[in-house]
Amino acid sequence: MKQHWDLHDLIEHFTLLPPEVRFLGANSPHNHLGKALLLKFFQYEGQFPESGAELPASVVEYVAQQLNLTETHFHDYEWEGRMIRDHRQQVRTFLGFAPATLENQQELRAWLIHEVLPHEYRLSHLEQRAYARLRSLHLEPPPSARMDRLVRSALHAYEQTFFAETAARLPEAVKLNLQQLIYHKQDLTQDIDLTDAEADDPSLYPLHDLKSTAGEAKVSAIQKVAERLKYLQAVGLPADLFRGFPLPFLRQYQQQAAVESLSHLQRREQEEHTYTLLAAFCWVRQRELTDQLVDLFLRVLQDIRLRAKQRVERELLVDYIRVGGKQQLLYRIAGAMWDNPDGIIREVLYPLVGEERLKALVKEAKSKGTYRLSVQTRVSGSYTHHYRRILPPLLAVLTFRSNNERYQPLLEALGVVASYLQEKDPFYPDDQEVPLAGVIQKQWQSWLYQKDRTDGQRRLRRVRYELCVLQSLRNKLRCKEIWVEGADRYRNPAEDVPADFSENRTDYYAALALPVEAEQFVEKVRTQMTQALQELNDGLPTNPAVKILTKGGGWIHLSPLSKLQEPTNLRYLKLAVRERWWMTSLLDILKEADLRIGFSDSFQSLTGQERLPRDELQKRLLLCLFGLGTNTGLTRVSMGRHEVSYANLQYIRRRFVSKEALRRAIACVIDATLAIRQPEIWGEAGTWCAADAKQFAAWDQNLLAQWHPRYRKVGVLVYWHVAKQALCVYSQVKTPSSSEAALMIEGVVRHCTAMQVDRSYVDTHGQSEVAFAFCHLLGFQLMPRLKNLHKQKLSLPDKAVGVKYPHLTPVLGGAIDWDLITRHYDEMVKYATALRLGTADAEAILKRFTRNNLQHPLYKALAELGRALLTTFLCSYLTHESVRREIQAGLNVVENWNSANSFILYGRGGEISTNDQDAQEIVLLTMHLLQSCLVYVNTLMTQEVLADPTWRARMTEADWRGLTPLFYAHVNPYGTFELDMASRIPLVA
Known part of the structure; x- marks a missing residue:
C-alpha cells in the first residue's frame, strides 16, 4: 500500500460507513482501532496486512479520528494471538470472504497456466493478476511467501510445457541446424572432447558471430549483417513456431542463450530446453538483424546525401569566390545597357567588364547548374562507384x-x-x-x-x-x-495495434476514460478551446506580459518572468549535511540504499540458475554497478580491498546485469524515495514530470551514436523524465535523431513506478501537433515551453467566430475540421490503446504520422486535434503566469538532474567507451540508478537535519521552494587514496 495519501483519497477509501461502525461493536480502544484498520485495509487490498508497518500513518490517523481515538492506541494492538485471529474471521464473514483452500490454490495455479500465461509472463504482474483473481472470487489469499511459491510454480510448469511443445514442432533438419550453432565445426556425429576455453572459442562457432553488433553505417557492415541474417534464415525455423507469443517473452530466452557459455549449452541434459533456447535466440535475433539492416540502409543513404550536399556547398563557395564582384558587375552591366540601349555588346560591355571575365561567368553558370541537380549527381556518383554494392545483399534477404x-x-x-x-x-x-x-x-x-x-x-x-x-x-x-x-x-503496421480492438472496443475506451461517441469527445474539446480563446481575448487588454503585434503577419510578444527571491539558507543546509556526513563514499551511498530498499533483488540470473550465496552476490553486484555507473570500469573497481576479482565482476555483469533488471531496480528506488518523503518538508507528491534530452559522448562505430548539429559532437542521446524533487522516473537511450515527442510519450506511459503522471513539461523539441493529440487521448496534458512562441497561430473553433476575438485577430489561423476528427476518432483511440498497452514502442507508431506521410488521413485528423489542443494550451499559457512558472520550474528540475550527470559518470572523461549498443544503454541506466540512490540517501540526510526545530524555523518560503535532494558536495565519488612510502614499483632499472 502506498504511504502518502491526500484527503480526497482517504475520504474515498477509508471512511467508515454506518453498517461498518455497527459491525465494529464495542472493544477496548486499541482493539477497536485495530479491527477497524483490518476491515478498511482488507476492503482496499483484498488481503490482511501481515504487520502494522504496512499501514500508512495517515490512514491510521484518519480512521482513529472517526472513532474518537488517537493513533497511539494502534501501537498496543497485538499482531499475534487469539484476538487478531477472531478479528480476521469476523471481517471475512462481514465481507463475504473465505480463506483460499489448497483446492482453491490449485485451481488458481491452473488458471494462471491456461488463461494468463504467456500473455503476461512477468512475475510481479502475475502476482497482481493472481491476487485480483482471488478477490473476484471472494477468497482471502494465502500468505505472501506461499503466494510467491504458487505463482513461480505456475510459471515453471508453463515453461516446461512450452519447451516440450516447441521442441516437438521442430523438424529434425532444423534441430541439426540449431546444433551447428553451438557445436564444433567437425562432424556432429563425432565425439568432441574440448576444454571450456576451447569450447567457447569464438572462431569455432556461428553463435558468437551472430551475437556481434552491426557496427557503423558502411558497405561492409551491411554485407556482414546481411550475411548473418541469411544464415539465420537458412536455419529454417517454421514461420508459425512462436506466433502469438509476445517478443519480450521470447527475449528472455534469447538472453539466456546469449549469456550461457557454449560448454554449458552443450552439456544441458534437457534437449527440449536447449532447442527452445536456441530457437528463441534465432527467432528474436532474426528480427533484430532485420531491423539493424534497415537502419543501416537508411543511415547509408542519409550519409551519402549529407556528404554530397557538403561537397556541393564547398564547390559553390569556391565558384562564388572564383569570379568575385558578381553583384557589382550586374549593376554596371545594367547601367551600361540602360544608357546605350542600341549599342553593340563588344563596344559597350567588353570595355566595361572584360571579355575573359564574361567567359568565366558563363563557364561558372554552366558548370554548377541547379543546386538540387548538383547534389543528386554527386549522390549518383557515390552510389555508382562505391555504395551500389549494398543492393544485392539487401534485396537477397529483405x-x-x-x-x-x-x-x-x-x-x-x-x-x-x-x-x-x-x-x-x-x-x-x-x-x-x-x-x-x-x-x-x-x-x-x-x-x-x-x-x-x-x-x-x-x-x-x-x-x-x-x-x-x-x-x-x-x-x-x-x-x-x-x-x-x-x-x-x-x-506490418497492422500488427502495432491490438488485434482484438473491435471485440473489446468498449473496454479499451473505458481504460482510457474516453467516451465511445466521437461527437461527445469532439464537443468537449471544442468547448474547452472556445472558453480558452474567450478568456485570453477578454483578459488581453489588462495583461501586461502579453502583446499581440501585427508585424510579420502576426506576432506574439511575451515578457520574461520576473525573478523570484533567492533562497538564503540552502547553502548552509548543505554545509550542515556535509559536516555531519563528511565525504561520504558514493559506493557507501549505493550500499546503504540497497540495504534499506533491497533493489539488488531485482537482479536475477539470466540463465535461471544461481549458485552464489545471496550476500556474496549482493556485494559483487554493488561493485559491478558502481564500476558501470561511474564509467570507471570493472578492472579498476576490482583493484579495491574487497576480495572480488575482475573475473568475478565480469561474471556478474554477463549473467545478472540487464536492461530489464536495471529498470526494475530504478523503479524500486523511486518508489522507496516516494515512501520515505515527509510531506511537511517536500510538499505533496507531484503528478507531473519534466522531460528533456542530454547527449553523452560515445564511440561512433555503431548505429546508436550520431553527430548532433545542436550539441556539435558525436554521441548518444539520453531522454530523462524527472518528477518533483529530482525524482527521475524513466530514462531512454536513443539516437540523437530520434523523435523527442515519441520519447516523451514512451516515458510517461512506460515508467514502472507508483507515480501517476497527468502533466508533462517539455521544451520545443518534445512537442508536435500529433504529440498533443496522443497525450490528450492517453489522459495527460502536454505542456511545452515554446522557443518559437512568437510564430504560433491560434486556431478557430469555427470560421464564423473570428469576430468574437478582436484582440487576437493578427494571430488567428484557420478553423478546425471537426468532421475529420469525428470520422477518424475510433482509429485514433486504437493507436492510443496500442501506445498504452505497448504492442509497439511510441517511436515506431509515431513514424506513421510525420510530415513524410502528409497524405495519410489519420495523420491529418491527429494534426487537426493537435491544433485544437495546442490552441487551448497557448491560451492558458498566455493568460496565466502561474502556468508559465509551473513549466519553467519543472524544466529547471530536469536541468538540475542533467548537471549532476557528469559528477556520477566521471570515468573516461564521461565518454561511453564501447560500440555495443546494449552495453552503452546499460552504462547509462546504471548511472541513472546511482544518481537515484544519491537522491534517496540525500532525502534521508536532509530530513534528519530538518528534524531539528531550529533548522525548521530558519527556512523561508524561498528556501522551501528551492529545496532539492540532488546535491553532492558531501560525496566522494572516487574512493580512498592510499600512499605507502615503504613500498616501491618493481622495476629492473
Whole structure:
C-alpha cells in the first residue's frame, strides 16, 4: 500500500460507513482501532496486512479520528494471538470472504497456466493478476511467501510445457541446424572432447558471430549483417513456431542463450530446453538483424546525401569566390545597357567588364547548374562507384510489403531492379516496362535518361533509376507505408495495434476514460478551446506580459518572468549535511540504499540458475554497478580491498546485469524515495514530470551514436523524465535523431513506478501537433515551453467566430475540421490503446504520422486535434503566469538532474567507451540508478537535519521552494587514496 495519501483519497477509501461502525461493536480502544484498520485495509487490498508497518500513518490517523481515538492506541494492538485471529474471521464473514483452500490454490495455479500465461509472463504482474483473481472470487489469499511459491510454480510448469511443445514442432533438419550453432565445426556425429576455453572459442562457432553488433553505417557492415541474417534464415525455423507469443517473452530466452557459455549449452541434459533456447535466440535475433539492416540502409543513404550536399556547398563557395564582384558587375552591366540601349555588346560591355571575365561567368553558370541537380549527381556518383554494392545483399534477404495499393508501383520497381542486378548493360531494354509514376518524383524523371554512346539514343540509366527507387523506398520505410517481413520495428503496421480492438472496443475506451461517441469527445474539446480563446481575448487588454503585434503577419510578444527571491539558507543546509556526513563514499551511498530498499533483488540470473550465496552476490553486484555507473570500469573497481576479482565482476555483469533488471531496480528506488518523503518538508507528491534530452559522448562505430548539429559532437542521446524533487522516473537511450515527442510519450506511459503522471513539461523539441493529440487521448496534458512562441497561430473553433476575438485577430489561423476528427476518432483511440498497452514502442507508431506521410488521413485528423489542443494550451499559457512558472520550474528540475550527470559518470572523461549498443544503454541506466540512490540517501540526510526545530524555523518560503535532494558536495565519488612510502614499483632499472 502506498504511504502518502491526500484527503480526497482517504475520504474515498477509508471512511467508515454506518453498517461498518455497527459491525465494529464495542472493544477496548486499541482493539477497536485495530479491527477497524483490518476491515478498511482488507476492503482496499483484498488481503490482511501481515504487520502494522504496512499501514500508512495517515490512514491510521484518519480512521482513529472517526472513532474518537488517537493513533497511539494502534501501537498496543497485538499482531499475534487469539484476538487478531477472531478479528480476521469476523471481517471475512462481514465481507463475504473465505480463506483460499489448497483446492482453491490449485485451481488458481491452473488458471494462471491456461488463461494468463504467456500473455503476461512477468512475475510481479502475475502476482497482481493472481491476487485480483482471488478477490473476484471472494477468497482471502494465502500468505505472501506461499503466494510467491504458487505463482513461480505456475510459471515453471508453463515453461516446461512450452519447451516440450516447441521442441516437438521442430523438424529434425532444423534441430541439426540449431546444433551447428553451438557445436564444433567437425562432424556432429563425432565425439568432441574440448576444454571450456576451447569450447567457447569464438572462431569455432556461428553463435558468437551472430551475437556481434552491426557496427557503423558502411558497405561492409551491411554485407556482414546481411550475411548473418541469411544464415539465420537458412536455419529454417517454421514461420508459425512462436506466433502469438509476445517478443519480450521470447527475449528472455534469447538472453539466456546469449549469456550461457557454449560448454554449458552443450552439456544441458534437457534437449527440449536447449532447442527452445536456441530457437528463441534465432527467432528474436532474426528480427533484430532485420531491423539493424534497415537502419543501416537508411543511415547509408542519409550519409551519402549529407556528404554530397557538403561537397556541393564547398564547390559553390569556391565558384562564388572564383569570379568575385558578381553583384557589382550586374549593376554596371545594367547601367551600361540602360544608357546605350542600341549599342553593340563588344563596344559597350567588353570595355566595361572584360571579355575573359564574361567567359568565366558563363563557364561558372554552366558548370554548377541547379543546386538540387548538383547534389543528386554527386549522390549518383557515390552510389555508382562505391555504395551500389549494398543492393544485392539487401534485396537477397529483405522482403518488402505494403498494405496500401498506392505504393504497389514501388514494390514492382524493386522487382525490376532485382531482376537486372546481374546484367552488364548500363541501360534498361527499350521493351522493359519500368514503373515511373508513383515511384520517381517528377523533377527527376527526365534526369534518369542518358544518351547511349552506341547509337546516340536516350535511354533509362539503371544506376540512376536504382538510386531514385532506393530514395523513395527510404522515405516510405520511415513512415512505415512500406514494411519488411520478419522485422520488429519495421514490421506490418497492422500488427502495432491490438488485434482484438473491435471485440473489446468498449473496454479499451473505458481504460482510457474516453467516451465511445466521437461527437461527445469532439464537443468537449471544442468547448474547452472556445472558453480558452474567450478568456485570453477578454483578459488581453489588462495583461501586461502579453502583446499581440501585427508585424510579420502576426506576432506574439511575451515578457520574461520576473525573478523570484533567492533562497538564503540552502547553502548552509548543505554545509550542515556535509559536516555531519563528511565525504561520504558514493559506493557507501549505493550500499546503504540497497540495504534499506533491497533493489539488488531485482537482479536475477539470466540463465535461471544461481549458485552464489545471496550476500556474496549482493556485494559483487554493488561493485559491478558502481564500476558501470561511474564509467570507471570493472578492472579498476576490482583493484579495491574487497576480495572480488575482475573475473568475478565480469561474471556478474554477463549473467545478472540487464536492461530489464536495471529498470526494475530504478523503479524500486523511486518508489522507496516516494515512501520515505515527509510531506511537511517536500510538499505533496507531484503528478507531473519534466522531460528533456542530454547527449553523452560515445564511440561512433555503431548505429546508436550520431553527430548532433545542436550539441556539435558525436554521441548518444539520453531522454530523462524527472518528477518533483529530482525524482527521475524513466530514462531512454536513443539516437540523437530520434523523435523527442515519441520519447516523451514512451516515458510517461512506460515508467514502472507508483507515480501517476497527468502533466508533462517539455521544451520545443518534445512537442508536435500529433504529440498533443496522443497525450490528450492517453489522459495527460502536454505542456511545452515554446522557443518559437512568437510564430504560433491560434486556431478557430469555427470560421464564423473570428469576430468574437478582436484582440487576437493578427494571430488567428484557420478553423478546425471537426468532421475529420469525428470520422477518424475510433482509429485514433486504437493507436492510443496500442501506445498504452505497448504492442509497439511510441517511436515506431509515431513514424506513421510525420510530415513524410502528409497524405495519410489519420495523420491529418491527429494534426487537426493537435491544433485544437495546442490552441487551448497557448491560451492558458498566455493568460496565466502561474502556468508559465509551473513549466519553467519543472524544466529547471530536469536541468538540475542533467548537471549532476557528469559528477556520477566521471570515468573516461564521461565518454561511453564501447560500440555495443546494449552495453552503452546499460552504462547509462546504471548511472541513472546511482544518481537515484544519491537522491534517496540525500532525502534521508536532509530530513534528519530538518528534524531539528531550529533548522525548521530558519527556512523561508524561498528556501522551501528551492529545496532539492540532488546535491553532492558531501560525496566522494572516487574512493580512498592510499600512499605507502615503504613500498616501491618493481622495476629492473
